[in-house]
Amino acid sequence: MKTQQQSKSVTRIALAAMAAIVTAAIVAPAQAAPLTTEIPPEVIEGTPMPIKLANLAKIRKTAPSIDVPEGTVLLSKDKPVTGSDDFPIIGDLFYITDGDKVGGEGYFVELMDGPQWIQIDLEASASIAAVWVWHFHSQARAYHDVIVQVSDDEAFESGVTTLYNNDYDNSSELGKGGDKPYVENRFGLLVDAKNTKGRYVRLYSAGNTSNDMNHYIEVEVFGKK
């Protein structure tokens, strides 16, 4: 029969062993690195417009960052882009993956008013770690109903994962989102994709606080093939 002292010491050893296992479990998948990208210079043009929107997120003053798995790369560069508006009013859909993130004239594509979407085809299913979005940053404004989704289905009819949704009143009818509307600036919106598997990334918006149109300068999809 064990004495109380022996029993305590066995417990201590067991606890130490458990702690070692827990530590190993935490350390093992931590082969992660903070995601960085090139942040475009600030270009502010025109007259500031009032932003009348409740529940706005705090304005970003520095580049956002999340940890992503080691070996994460930019998957979207020059990948084909389609959209709900095939004939943009200004610019071209390929601007969205051409690597240029400069604010101002000549760098953004303008899609018509109302709820519109664009879709990036990564040309193969991938493990997606993050989606970094620049709608427009030469004027402070917030886009309505920003929704980011991933799927292996080109038509987004099945197997759809919503990564981000700030349609707080479900006006775009894709479901109510819990993310906060935000003011666009050169730091963009960094969405944690949590290594979701998919070939297509679709982004929705429904106008902005300055006008009814939809704009994109660049969207970067990061992940592993």
Ligand SMILES: [Ca+2]
């Ligand atoms: Ca671009």
